[in-house]
Amino acid sequence: MGFEGHAQVRARISAEMAAQMKTLEEYAVLAGQSHGHMCPGQILGIRMAMLGLKSIGIDDPVKARKRLLTFVEIDRCATDAISLVTGCRLGKRSLKFLDYGKVAATFVNLETGRAVRVVARDDARAKAKAMFPAISDASQAQLEAYKVMETADLFDLQAVRVKLKPEDLPGRPHSRVTCAQCGEGVNDGRERRLGDRILCRSCAGEKYYEPVTSDE
Numbered sequence: 392m393g394f395e396g397h398a399q400v401r402a403r404i405s406a407e408m409a410a411q412m413k414t415l416e417e418y419a420v421l422a423g424q425s426h427g428h429m430c431p432g433q434i435l436g437i438r439m440a441m442l443g444l445k446s447i448g449i450d451d452p453v454k455a456r457k458r459l460l461t462f463v464e465i466d467r468c469a470t471d472a473i474s475l476v477t478g479c480r481l482g483k484r485s486l487k488f489l490d491y492g493k494v495a496a497t498f499v500n501l502e503t504g505r506a507v508r509v510v511a512r513d514d515a516r517a518k519a520k521a522m523f524p525a526i527s528d529a530s531q532a533q534l535e536a537y538k539v540m541e542t543a544d545l546f547d548l549q550a551v552r553v554k555l556k557p558e559d560l561p562g563r564p565h566s567r568v569t570c571a572q573c574g575e576g577v578n579d580g581r582e583r584r585l586g587d588r589i590l591c592r593s594c595a596g597e598k599y600y601e602p603v604t605s606d607e
């Protein structure tokens with residue numbers, strides 16, 4: 392290995408810094424860009440993820456990418472920020488969306504099995520409004536309050552255990568079968584068995600769409 396030049400030292404240092412958890416302010420800039428607007432949900436999501444990660448012993452979400460899994464319980468603003476901070480993504484199977492309609496998320500350290508569920512407290516909204524009475528816009532008041540509110544006022548946190556199946560984890564698909572009715576391929580055990588037939592969930596009666604007929 393040769394002598395490290397100034398440019399190399401700078402590149403190494405910035406890479407090391409990038410690999411650490413950022414500050415709330417730094418994440419807020421990035422969240423505003425990737426989410427498309429700044430909103431209370433971004434601050435809530437950022438803080439929720441930072442708290443969750445720290446609680447499972449992860450200081451460096453970039454380095455811990457492969458041993459981190461996040462479950463989100465709502466498809467609203469906060470989820471984008473949670474994905475940004477954790478680096479967990481739907482397409483990597485490291486982000487799991489459960490449609491429970493709650494501003495809550497569970498963070499799992501795959502290496503240690505440690506997991507915590509963090510939920511935004513319902514009374515945080517009212518508390519936030521009371522903190523900045525001079526700000527007439529409720530959403531703006533909430534945004535500013537969420538930046539500075541005590542963690543315990545904002546969130547409830549509990550240690551949990553999450554049973555993970557191999558077929559739910561990142562990596563190559565564990566299985567692939569063909570639906571006996573529609574002929575479409577189904578990955579990772581998401582098929583249904585009806586008698587001796589292997590069916591996709593749609594053909595097994597769980598279809599969320601209806602085909603449009605030509606006279607409609």
Ligand SMILES: [Zn+2]
Pocket residue numbers: 426428429430432433468
């Ligand atoms: Zn938003």
Ligand SMILES: [Zn+2]
Pocket residue numbers: 570571572573574575590591592593594595
């Ligand atoms: Zn099918």
